[in-house]
Amino acid sequence: MARTPATKLAAAKKNATTTSTAEFDAFLKRYPKTSEVDVFVHDMNGFLRGKRFPVGEARKIWESGVEMPRCLLFLDPTGDDLDPGGRSEAMGDPDGTARPIPGRLAPVPWADHPTAQVLLQMHDPFIKGESNAGNPSKYCPRAALQGTLARLEKLGVIPMVAVELEFYLLDPARDAGGTPMPPKNPVTGLVETSKQPYSMDDLDAYATFIRRAAHHAEAQGIPASAAITEYSPGQFEINLKHQPDAVAACDNAVLLKRCIKGTARELGYNATFMSKPFLHAAGSGMHVHVSLIDKAGKNLFGETGAKGEALLRHAIGGLQATMAESMAIFGANPNASRRYVAGNNVPMSPEWGHNNRTVAFRIPAGGNKARRIEHRVAGADANPYLAMAAILAGIAYGIENEIDPGKPAETGDFKRPADPRIPFKFAPALAHLAKAKILPQYIEKECLDLYVDARLAELEKFYDAISPREYDWYL
Template identity: 45%
Template sequence: MSDRERTSPKDWATLGEFNGFLAENGEIDYLDAIFVDMCGTVRGKRFPSEEADKVFTAGVQMPQSLYFFDVTGVNEDVLGMGFSDGDPDAQAHPVSGSIVPVPWASMKQAQVLMTMVDGEGEPLMLEPRNVLANVVARLADIGLKATVACEFEFYVLDKDMDRKGRPQPPINPATGIRETANEVYGITELDGFMGLLKEIDEAAASQGVPASGATAEFAPGQYEINLKHEDDVIRAGDHAVMLRHLIGTIARKHNFLASFMAKPFVDQTGNGMHVHCSLMDEKGRNIFDDGSDEGAPRLRHAIGGLQATLGDAMAIFAPNLNSYRRFGPNLFVPVNRAWGYNNRSV
């Protein structure tokens, strides 16, 4: 056995947990066993109710390649995985605490998050969630625990492209007029889309996703929704993925598209995802905060580490060509390794 922390049955949802969910929420027509790939796309398999029990008693066999599809769902046979190796299956098990209703579905549905193990029963390290769990374990080894919160910026778009095949801002349901204003933090800009935003808020609450406030951002049809801080980093990651997923799904239900693309419009501000992070010691003290305005030396050490590894990290922070269209002056986007206090441009 390796030094990686082995996923144990106590981390897996049981049939008893599923039956408890049904007792509280009522019978369902379908259960979605869902997986999240490296691009944050939710994939999976839908089981009719009469087959749902086996997800919790026997698990599910799925191709491990589903974790490294590209954003279009194509398997690029990366490192010979997918086509060259015959696309082998791996065993997946439901994650305890992740059974939730699917309130936007047309039928009575539930979903459960799945996690994969390799042939030795250890966490499959192609799965992003398992990679994060390994990082959490390494922090715990040195007596530290992270607290994080994510913020998502996104565009609400018209479901139809313009005459040149380009995305376009939505028509405001309240006015019947296409959005054109750049009214950052405008309340009126929220009013017209409150049907959509309210359903997003209700769906998040139904799924236990701790969404917080919504704001209008710097472009027509652009919004931001925040998540509350959580000291369970893995669960925070689950919630971030599910918030992004439900925003997109409910937008389609309202005949809009939601785009988290870095730069949907060349002449408008881009989308970002902000991650707030603190590190706590074993007594629950923030190691970055020593009471001074400058913060503790370990804060500056952490910033220095981020600066030193920034080149490699760009594969995550800016994973495609469109990401680089977002970088430029006067856009609240960092363009170098500089850092400053309370400064959105660095």
């Protein structure tokens, strides 16, 4: 009997709490030459942090997990532990136990010798005062998303989601001023200058990279889909397929980033998901497509008549209501704020509309079966678990409170001024999140509080340096 999306999701949840050596043993039978195993967690900044084990010692990972500092979840981008809110050094910098996520053991095709990798999830330690001991860490964004999904389950709906990631290929060398440079075109050998979105010629020029990335993704079980060139030299987008497991979709986004970076290094490039690596070129976004399905897999947004329309509108209304609180998650660092500039192909207000790319919440063209919301706000370097949690929290809030989003935008203009109700700059966005009223109803408050404390500490450190511009202007 065919399994419905609901039964598939239930099976995935059951497996997600099971630690078994069977997966590891089966992997070694298939890949007997494996010599090392990379294990890692995904931190709030999007870094993968972990260990490399000789294969002869790796079985214990599935038997008892890996003890690693819990602060790995919230180190700053330079690797410093800023002890946000006294959650690490003040507590003795405790270890947590990171456990393998079932189904995430895969080969590393770009490695120079047979290597495997597995994504882990951090569990809180057994120490005095830890009421969550042994459970997925309350500081873990992945666990926070799992909690948000539980709220949607109570509404009898399952999110069907897909993630689109934009990124740049770069030359490994920088210019004399330290600024990154576009890659050299593989056909011409010249520094890339093409700004042709959806260019078939550019796809042909970088065909080796695209094919290699697709091959590596397939080898790792990552459901990558279409690839396109974007609006700036060396900028691309690779899509992930829709699936009815939002946590798995974010796992795939995390692993696709690693796959793209590994493939780029293999071919002599660097790849970056930084939101705004070039001030006068397009930023890189993470667009999230969401529909809601029932247990039989029917798209509830696609229902004809008032019921489907009302559900869709209420979901959008909730996304509008939570956008200001969520901006510190969507634009996750000072650089990400640079992406939110009028005329930069990024939405600057909580508008929605049909087949309209200038709005934050777009209803793409297509039939009722494919009807969905495309959330176009987050930067490519946003934490995918927290961004997804914020999006689903907004949808749940809108449905539960039947929020009306108003009329859809009939026209489009990327150059319109920013909506003053939305904090597009990073510091004000953090202030909004710190006093949020809605998101903490749907996302683990401890995780949100840690996010704010960690980002504030990071921001203070970020400004604790004199920039070249300050010398140019004020010396």
